[in-house]
Amino acid sequence: MILVTLGTQKQKFYRLLEAVDNLKTDEEIIVQAGGSSDYKSDKMKIFDFISYDEMGKYIDEADLIITHGGTGSIIMPLQKGKKVIAAPRLEKYGEHINDHQKEIVNVFSDEKHILAFNDGDDLQKIYEKSKKFKPIPYKSNTKNFIKKLEEEIEK
Numbered sequence: 001m002i003l004v005t006l007g008t009q010k011q012k013f014y015r016l017l018e019a020v021d022n023l024k025t026d027e028e029i030i031v032q033a034g035g036s037s038d039y040k041s042d043k044m045k046i047f048d049f050i051s052y053d054e055m056g057k058y059i060d061e062a063d064l065i066i067t068h069g070g071t072g073s074i075i076m077p078l079q080k081g082k083k084v085i086a087a088p089r090l091e092k093y094g095e096h097i098n099d100h101q102k103e104i105v106n107v108f109s110d111e112k113h114i115l116a117f118n119d120g121d122d123l124q125k126i127y128e129k130s131k132k133f134k135p136i137p138y139k140s141n142t143k144n145f146i147k148k149l150e151e152e153i154e155k
Contacts, residue, residue: 003062003077004031007070008049011095014039016087019123020066030058064130066117069101074108078138083130084108087117112136 004020006013017039020029029044032055037048050058055076059065065077069088077084086108088101102118109116113135115126 001028001030001058001062002064002066003058004029004033004044005055005065005067005073006032006034007068007073008034009068009089009096010034011089012039013068013087013089013095015093015095015119016066016068016117017041017044019087019117020044023124023127025127027063030062032058064127069105071104074104074114075138075140078108078113078135079140081137083133083135084114085117085123085126085130086114090119108138113138 002020002025004016006016017031017033020031021041021043023029031044031046032050033039033046033048037046039046059077059080059082062077062082064083064085066085066087067073067077069086074084074086086105088099088105089095090102091097091099105114105116105118108114115130115133117123117126
């Protein structure tokens with residue numbers, strides 16, 4: 001099963017939905033579309049929103065997560081050891097208010113945690129590559145960050 005997550009932004013992300021809709025695959029495709037909920041497809045099961053617990057279950061069941069470039073949407077599947085393809089929402093298409101997701105996706109991709117689907121890329125080729133992709137496990141640095149922040153506050 002492929003799980004597609006688009007976050008909760010009000011901006012539509014048809015570019016990613018169309019690319020997923022055009023994938024040549026027999027896998028079931030479940031989509032959490034958020035603000036893109038009016039997209040229609042005969043190939044994908046599309047939900048506006050999925051509860052946190054239900055999202056966790058879908059992630060557990062999925063062989064692949066295709067997501068927008070939101071940090072939470074990338075990290076949650078990585079923490080469960082899942083393969084992720086992330087596509088940054090772009091300002092020039094009205095998908096977000098700026099291009100910060102490009103930086104997020106590039107960092108995770110450069111560190112070999114995920115595969116990036118950037119503007120102009122062929123999602124079918126990235127999907128095929130994902131079948132052999134072995135992501136480097138993601139280790140959160142939150143505890144270390146909080147410790148250093150507390151030390152700074154105490155000074």
